[in-house]
Amino acid sequence: DQQVKQNSPSLSVQEGRISILNCDYTNSMFDYFLWYKKYPAEGPTFLISISSIKDKNEDGRFTVFLNKSAKHLSLHIVPSQPGDSAVYFCALPTGNQFYFGTGTSLTVIP
Amino acid sequence: NAGVTQTPKFRVLKTGQSMTLLCAQDMNHEYMYWYRQDPGMGLRLIHYSVGEGTTAKGEVPDGYNVSRLKKQNFLLGLESAAPSQTSVYFCASSYLPSGVNEQFFGPGTRLTVL
Numbered sequence: 001d002q003q004v005k006q007n008s009p010s011l012s013v014q015e016g017r018i019s020i021l022n023c024d025y026t027n028s029m030f031d032y033f034l035w036y037k038k039y040p041a042e043g044p045t046f047l048i049s050i051s052s053i054k055d056k057n058e059d060g061r062f063t064v065f066l067n068k069s070a071k072h073l074s075l076h077i078v079p080s081q082p083g084d085s086a087v088y089f090c091a092l093p094t095g096n097q098f099y100f101g102t103g104t105s106l107t108v109i110p
Numbered sequence: 111n112a113g114v115t116q117t118p119k120f121r122v123l124k125t126g127q128s129m130t131l132l133c134a135q136d137m138n139h140e141y142m143y144w145y146r147q148d149p150g151m152g153l154r155l156i157h158y159s160v161g162e163g164t165t166a167k168g169e170v171p172d173g174y175n176v177s178r179l180k181k182q183n184f185l186l187g188l189e190s191a192a193p194s195q196t197s198v199y200f201c202a203s204s205y206l207p208s209g210v211n212e213q214f215f216g217p218g219t220r221l222t223v224l
Contacts, residue, residue, distance in 0.1 A: 006152075
């Protein structure tokens with residue numbers, strides 16, 4: 001049973017526009033939410049996180065929004081740049097384990 | 111600092127063969143993890159370790175064994191490889207439990223089992 005879902009396998013956005021990546025989860029036990037970015041032939045790297053006591057966290061061009069009642073989080077990238085083209089995973093830790101979403105492949109078109 | 115390194119980067123095995131994947135980290139992290147990534151499945155935890163000499167099962171442990179004899183190394187073994195184990199394997203480490211701290215990932219090992 002998939003605890004974490006990213007329903008959009010891919011997304012294409014024009015350079016300079018906003019990219020919105022979504023993540024849904026099924027269990028209310030998660031207290032902390034992370035986004036990772038992955039380039040081809042590399043391991044994932046941490047991007048941004050949010051605690052369950054907040055509904056928004058911003059870091060430069062990246063903002064993560066959390067809607068606990070809807071069990072939904074989203075990552076906004078504004079403005080999108082070609083270097084943002086990568087696969088993005090949401091990751092929800094519990095205990096000593098992480099549950100990762102299936103990933104969304106973002107392509108930013110110059 | 112090299113961070114998290116994985117050996118080898120690529121490997122092709124025949125069904126029934128065995129192999130060991132090596133993960134090394136130089137950040138003095140207590141926690142280490144092995145994941146596999148398959149198309150449409152995201153990353154799934156195979157085994158993890160909360161310190162030297164400890165190991166624990168993750169979400170998909172069957173067919174794999176691990177050892178953490180030294181704090182900096184975490185080995186993943188396949189005793190009798192099967193085609194279903196064709197995947198990309200990632201090792202990760204973290205200083206604190208994952209719930210409060212990010213994980214640092216290695217570059218991955220692409221394994222094909224024929």
